[in-house]
Amino acid sequence: xNVLRFLQTVDRRLLYALLFLTVAIPLLxxxxxxxxxxxxxxxxxxxxxxxxxPFVLPVTVSxxxxxxxxxxxxxxxxxxxxxxxxxAAGSRGENGPQTEALMRHLMKRHIRFAMVSFxxxxxxxxxxMAKRLQDQYGYVEGVNWTNLGFKVDQQDFxxxxxxxxxxxxxxxxxxxxxASEPVMAxxxxxxDIRLVIDISASDSYTYFIKFMQGPYKENLKMAAALTSVMxxxxxxxxxxRQLIGCLVGLKGAxxxxxxLGVSGTATAANASxxxxxxxxxxxxxxxxxxxxxxRAARRRExxx
Amino acid sequence: xxxxxxxxxxxxxxxxxxxxxFCTLGFYSVLYRENRVYRFFEHLYLGLxxxxxxxxxxxxVLLPKxxxxxxxxxxxxxxxxxxxxxxxxxIFSRKLNWVARLAIxxxxxxxxxxxxxxxxxxxxxxxxxxFKPLVPHPALYAxxxxxxxxxxxxxxxxxxxxxxxxxxxxxNNIVFTVVLLCVMSYFFFSFExxxxxxxxxxxxxxxxxxxxxxxxxxxxxxxxxxxxxDRVNFLMTDFGSGVxxxxxxxxxxxxxxxxxGLMLWMSLRARARGEGTDEPS
Numbered sequence: 001x002n003v004l005r006f007l008q009t010v011d012r013r014l015l016y017a018l019l020f021l022t023v024a025i026p027l028l029x030x031x032x033x034x035x036x037x038x039x040x041x042x043x044x045x046x047x048x049x050x051x052x053x054p055f056v057l058p059v060t061v062s063x064x065x066x067x068x069x070x071x072x073x074x075x076x077x078x079x080x081x082x083x084x085x086x087x088a089a090g091s092r093g094e095n096g097p098q099t100e101a102l103m104r105h106l107m108k109r110h111i112r113f114a115m116v117s118f119x120x121x122x123x124x125x126x127x128x129m130a131k132r133l134q135d136q137y138g139y140v141e142g143v144n145w146t147n148l149g150f151k152v153d154q155q156d157f158x159x160x161x162x163x164x165x166x167x168x169x170x171x172x173x174x175x176x177x178x179a180s181e182p183v184m185a186x187x188x189x190x191x192d193i194r195l196v197i198d199i200s201a202s203d204s205y206t207y208f209i210k211f212m213q214g215p216y217k218e219n220l221k222m223a224a225a226l227t228s229v230m231x232x233x234x235x236x237x238x239x240x241r242q243l244i245g246c247l248v249g250l251k252g253a254x255x256x257x258x259x260l261g262v263s264g265t266a267t268a269a270n271a272s273x274x275x276x277x278x279x280x281x282x283x284x285x286x287x288x289x290x291x292x293x294x295r296a297a298r299r300r301e302x303x304x
Numbered sequence: 305x306x307x308x309x310x311x312x313x314x315x316x317x318x319x320x321x322x323x324x325x326f327c328t329l330g331f332y333s334v335l336y337r338e339n340r341v342y343r344f345f346e347h348l349y350l351g352l353x354x355x356x357x358x359x360x361x362x363x364x365v366l367l368p369k370x371x372x373x374x375x376x377x378x379x380x381x382x383x384x385x386x387x388x389x390x391x392x393x394x395i396f397s398r399k400l401n402w403v404a405r406l407a408i409x410x411x412x413x414x415x416x417x418x419x420x421x422x423x424x425x426x427x428x429x430x431x432x433x434x435f436k437p438l439v440p441h442p443a444l445y446a447x448x449x450x451x452x453x454x455x456x457x458x459x460x461x462x463x464x465x466x467x468x469x470x471x472x473x474x475x476n477n478i479v480f481t482v483v484l485l486c487v488m489s490y491f492f493f494s495f496e497x498x499x500x501x502x503x504x505x506x507x508x509x510x511x512x513x514x515x516x517x518x519x520x521x522x523x524x525x526x527x528x529x530x531x532x533x534d535r536v537n538f539l540m541t542d543f544g545s546g547v548x549x550x551x552x553x554x555x556x557x558x559x560x561x562x563x564x565g566l567m568l569w570m571s572l573r574a575r576a577r578g579e580g581t582d583e584p585s
Contacts, residue, residue: 019532023536024561088353124356232520241429272536280525
């Protein structure tokens with residue numbers, strides 16, 4: 001009875017400490033599992049060899065992530081994509097790996113992209129990320145990518161932007177005229193944009209649907225990369241094909257890195273995320289079982 | 305900032321890492337209980353975010369679009385934008401607050417007009433897409449005189465009239481339709497739900513909504529864990545390796561482990577003394 005009571009009144013700080021260990025240990029060292037490999041000795045005899053090998057969690061790619069990947073994969077090189085990193089430091093844990101994975105894919109496919117943000121911290125964070133990745137893929141700022149910076153009043157900006165890209169965003173984040181940048185060659189209106197990707201911790205992607213996709217270019221394809229909290233609301237839009245797909249939180253970034261075949265920030269967090277989920281599910285089950293057993297024991301005591 | 309201090313220029317990266325560590329630990333001190341350190345860092349973050357907003361709004365919007373336009377390019381008509389903007393401040397005057405109402409009314413009207421467009425583009429495409437085929441059928445191509453089979457029609461580039469619906473697709477669509485109707489019936493508030501069938505579907509709709517909210521809550525847990533992983537990764541990898549080299553992550557791990565132990569010890573001591581640790585300080 002005391003154990004059952006204890007299980008229901010465990011100090012929450014103990015759970016925090018366990019959660020920290022669960023998250024930190026896989027980051028510290030990859031989980032290894034003992035494996036037995038059968039090999040042949042000099043005389044041709046089979047003999048087992050024991051070895052510790054890193055345990056790689058299987059990644060199942062959801063259709064929603066796969067559709068975003070396929071869309072970028074199908075774009076011809078030198079196409080133009082509008083990337084909207086509408087997120088701040090508060091959601092870096094989810095939107096950061098998503099942005100990194102999407103940028104990697106665009107750079108890998110030699111696709112030009114411009115970034116425009118409706119969050120004041122967005123341009124700072126995304127520019128730092130693009131500059132960190134550009135050398136790996138031979139990208140040059142202004143030639144292959146540009147940062148159009150922070151814009152206020154998303155709906156009015158988008159209404160102007162779809163008609164006249166250079167008029168709405170005449171200069172980039174560093175004050176250079178956009179018209180002089182090779183990356184913007186031939187980009188005058190929304191008709192010249194092949195894909196819009198909004199990476200967000202809010203419902204900012206709906207503004208692109210409302211004011212960019214609908215009236216001006218029905219065929220403008222849109223994708224989103226959202227935090228896990230916001231992603232369920234986007235399911236409607238994926239189902240109606242207003243969004244071609246959606247990356248859901250850190251899991252979406254892990255799936256995307258798996259598709260890209262790179263081991264980045266998200267992949268490093270995969271084991272921690274899974275282990276933390278297992279821990280939480282274990283404690284939910286344990287707490288509920290303890291509650292049911294205690295209730296049954298109390299009922300028996302009352303009957304006696 | 306780094307121009308006048310070579311020391312600052314050479315140590316800026318590690319200084320930023322140290323600030324990040326103090327901020328992270330300050331925020332997570334709330335796990336023990338509400339405290340002044342947490343409050344300080346919370347206010348610091350809010351202040352910084354507001355500061356960034358002001359700087360970005362000036363640098364990216366007001367300076368190129370308004371200030372430079374008026375004073376460098378001679379586009380004097382942008383002065384009217386500032387007049388409308390300043391009209392909002394009349395809200396603080398009891399006598400002249402009608403001036404502010406003019407500006408507010410104008411922007412409300414514009415927004416309301418745009419909302420028609422927004423609603424149409426946002427919701428309307430979802431309505432036809434919710435009419436899903438419930439019976440499996442092969443791909444149907446536009447009528448052609450030869451009545452070509454699907455593969456031949458595809459090879460001849462005959463446009464697709466309806467895509468193929470497999471048995472799993474049909475089952476999926478039936479589930480979708482049942483869920484949609486049940487949830488919608490729950491929101492019939494215009495009349496009393498006396499019919500037994502309607503009561504049943506509405507009750508089912510309520511349960512389905514609960515499942516959806518449960519799924520959203522599960523996603524919220526995943527989001528919070530992702531944020532925790534990011535912070536632990538920052539402390540151990542970015543800071544640990546960046547400042548202390550290869551053994552850094554292990555050292556940081558043990559320091560954090562010791563902090564967790566300290567937190568538990570303090571909690572147990574407070575409990576033994578009968579002091580609560582949940583009340584805000």
